[in-house]
Amino acid sequence: MENIKNYIDGILTTPYNNNYFNNFDPSTGGVFTMIPDSGEEDVDLAVRSAEKAFPIWAATTVEERSELMMKVASMIRQRLEKFAHAESMDNGKPLWLARSVDIPRAIKNFEFFANAITQFSSESHITDSIAVNYTLRQPVGVVGAISPWNLPLYLFTWKVAPALAAGNCVIAKPSEVTPLTAYLLSEIFIDAGFPQGVFNVIHGHGHRAGKAIVSHPGIKAITFTGGTKTGKDIAAIAAPMFKKLSLELGGKNPTIIFADCNYEEMLETTVRSSFTNQGEICLCGSRILVEKSIYEKFRNDFVQKVKQLRVGDPLLEDSMIGAIVSKQHFDKIMYHISLAMNEGGNILCGGKAVNVPGRCSDGWFIAPTVIENLPSSCRTNQEEIFGPVVTLIPFETEDEAIEIANGTEYGLASILWTENLTRAHNMAALLRSGIVWINCWMLRDLRTPFGGVKNSGVGREGGLEALRFFTEPKNVCVKIK
Numbered sequence: 001m002e003n004i005k006n007y008i009d010g011i012l013t014t015p016y017n018n019n020y021f022n023n024f025d026p027s028t029g030g031v032f033t034m035i036p037d038s039g040e041e042d043v044d045l046a047v048r049s050a051e052k053a054f055p056i057w058a059a060t061t062v063e064e065r066s067e068l069m070m071k072v073a074s075m076i077r078q079r080l081e082k083f084a085h086a087e088s089m090d091n092g093k094p095l096w097l098a099r100s101v102d103i104p105r106a107i108k109n110f111e112f113f114a115n116a117i118t119q120f121s122s123e124s125h126i127t128d129s130i131a132v133n134y135t136l137r138q139p140v141g142v143v144g145a146i147s148p149w150n151l152p153l154y155l156f157t158w159k160v161a162p163a164l165a166a167g168n169c170v171i172a173k174p175s176e177v178t179p180l181t182a183y184l185l186s187e188i189f190i191d192a193g194f195p196q197g198v199f200n201v202i203h204g205h206g207h208r209a210g211k212a213i214v215s216h217p218g219i220k221a222i223t224f225t226g227g228t229k230t231g232k233d234i235a236a237i238a239a240p241m242f243k244k245l246s247l248e249l250g251g252k253n254p255t256i257i258f259a260d261c262n263y264e265e266m267l268e269t270t271v272r273s274s275f276t277n278q279g280e281i282c283l284c285g286s287r288i289l290v291e292k293s294i295y296e297k298f299r300n301d302f303v304q305k306v307k308q309l310r311v312g313d314p315l316l317e318d319s320m321i322g323a324i325v326s327k328q329h330f331d332k333i334m335y336h337i338s339l340a341m342n343e344g345g346n347i348l349c350g351g352k353a354v355n356v357p358g359r360c361s362d363g364w365f366i367a368p369t370v371i372e373n374l375p376s377s378c379r380t381n382q383e384e385i386f387g388p389v390v391t392l393i394p395f396e397t398e399d400e401a402i403e404i405a406n407g408t409e410y411g412l413a414s415i416l417w418t419e420n421l422t423r424a425h426n427m428a429a430l431l432r433s434g435i436v437w438i439n440c441w442m443l444r445d446l447r448t449p450f451g452g453v454k455n456s457g458v459g460r461e462g463g464l465e466a467l468r469f470f471t472e473p474k475n476v477c478v479k480i481k
C-alpha cells in the first residue's frame, strides 16, 4: 500500500522532513503502510493556507457549505466498503462493525451538521423598548481537531463536520495509530471540490504533530478527544493562550443493575455495553454493579454469554471481538489484568491473550475478561483500562450503588437498569456523569449534548452545543428609541 500523505492547501503532500513511521495491522502484527512524521513546519504550512482560505469560506452561504458537506457524505457512502476495510485493518475492529457502525456514523455526522447549520439561530433581547440586542454568531477562525484511535473516522468527523458547517477552517490530526480513513477522507475532499485550505489533515505523533497544533498561535480553538492525561497536557498549553477548548476524555463508567430490571434485555445489552469494539469505547460500562439479590444469577448467566463471544479474525463475520489496536495497548491491558490478580481479583473468564491461528497468528488479541471480588477503591476499579475487561461489584442499596458509581475521578456515562420509574429519575439526577442511559446503551440522538464531568472532560459536543463551540457570540446592541 502507498504511504499516507498529509492534506495541506488542497493537495496531498509528503511531510516537510520526509520522515515516516510504521503503521501496523493489529490483527496480523505486520506493517502495511507508512505514516508521515509531521511537525511544526507542516502545521505552520497548513495554518497559513487555512488563514488564507478563512475569509472566503466564512463568507460562503449556509446553503453552499451544506451542499458541499452533503456531497462528502454521499461520496463516503459510495466508498463505504473501502472505508470499512481500511478502518478494520487500521484498528483491528471487526469488519462488520466498521461497516455497520463506524462508517455509517461518519456519513451521518456530515449529513447531520450539514442540516443543523441551516437551522442554527441565535438569540435576541429587547431592552425595555429602548434597544434591541442580537447575538451575532461568527466562526472562530482556524480551529484544531485531535481525535483518538478507538472510533477513528466516527470521532474525527464528529469534530470536523460542525467546525466546517459553522464556517471555520480546520487543521485536523487523527491518531497516529489509525490514520487511514482520515487519509481517504482527504481524497474525498479533493474529489468533492472543497476550496483549498479549508480542511487540512496532518498525520504524525501526538507529542510532535499534535503538540504543534495545540501550540500554534494561529489556531484559535482546540477540540480534543482522548485520554485524561493528554487532555491535561493540552489544557496546560492552550489555556494560557486563551484558546477555546473542548475536551472529551476518559471514563470508568458504571453499569448499575437492579433486581427489578427487564432481565433478558439487560443481560443482552450488558454483554454489548461491556465488550463492543473490544471494550475500546469511551462509553462502555467497565464496572458492573449488581444488586446482591441477583448477583449470583447474573454472574453465572453473564459469564456464560461472555464465554460464547468469538475472538477472531476481524474480517470474519462471526468474529465478535477483533484485535487490540496496538502492541502498546495490548501490553497495557495485560498489565491491568495481572494487576487485578495481584489485587485479589478472581478471574471468572478470559484473563489471557488469545492466539488466532492462520493469517492472524501474530496479531494482538485478548479474551473478554470478567473479574470479581475486588473493592471499588482498588486500582482496577479506579483506573481506565479501555479494553475487554470488566469487574463485577455487588451492592445492597440505592445509596451504596450511587456511592460506588460516583466514586472515581471520572464522570462520562452511567448505565442504569431498573423498571422502577421513580428510582430511575432519582438516580439519574444523583449520578455524576454527563450521560445517563436508562434501560439502554449507545442509543444516540445527535441533537443531545455529549460530554463528561470531573476528569472526563470540559464542555459539550453534539447538536447545537457543537455549533456554539465553533462560533463566537457577539452581542450587537441597537438603540431604537
Ligand code: NDP
Pocket: 146, 147, 148, 149, 150, 173, 174, 175, 176, 177, 204, 205, 206, 207, 209, 210, 211, 214, 225, 226, 227, 228, 230, 231, 233, 234, 248, 249, 250, 251, 281, 282, 283, 384, 386, 412, 452, 456, 457
Ligand atoms: P490519547 O490521549 O493518547 O490520544 C488522543 C489524540 O491525541 C491522538 O490523536 C494523539 O496522537 C493525540 N496526542 C497525544 N499526545 C498529544 C499531545 N501532547 N498534544 C496533542 N495531541 C496529542 O488517547 P488515545 O488515542 O489512546 O484514545 C483513548 C482515550 O480516548 C481513552 O482514554 C478514552 O476514554 C478516550 N476517549 C474519550 C471519548 C469521549 O468522548 N470522552 C471517546 C473516545 C475515546 P497519537 O495517537 O498520534 O499519539
